[in-house]
Amino acid sequence: MTMGEVCCQRIHELCDERNISLNKLSIICGITQSTLSNITSGRSKNPTVATIKKICDGLDMTLVEFFDTDLFNTLDQEIK
Incomplete structure (x- = not known):
C-alpha cells in the first residue's frame, strides 16, 4: 500500500x-470537501502533513494517534 x-x-x-x-469531517476540520474527497478517493496520492494535522485537530486527536495503527506498518517502500 502507498x-x-x-x-x-x-x-x-x-x-x-x-x-x-x-x-x-470536512466541516469540522475546516478543509474543503473537494480536498477531503481528493484524499479519500485516491486522487491525492500524498496528502500533506498540514492537511492530516487539520483532520486530527477536527477529530481532537494527535498526529501520533492518527499514525499509530498497523495500517502504516504495511506501507510499501517508496524509494526504489
Whole structure:
C-alpha cells in the first residue's frame, strides 16, 4: 500500500468509529470537501502533513494517534 492509500483507509476508519460522514469531517476540520474527497478517493496520492494535522485537530486527536495503527506498518517502500 502507498501512503495515500493508507491515509485514505485511516480517514474512513476514523469516520466509521465516530459515525460521521466525510462531509461532516470536512466541516469540522475546516478543509474543503473537494480536498477531503481528493484524499479519500485516491486522487491525492500524498496528502500533506498540514492537511492530516487539520483532520486530527477536527477529530481532537494527535498526529501520533492518527499514525499509530498497523495500517502504516504495511506501507510499501517508496524509494526504489
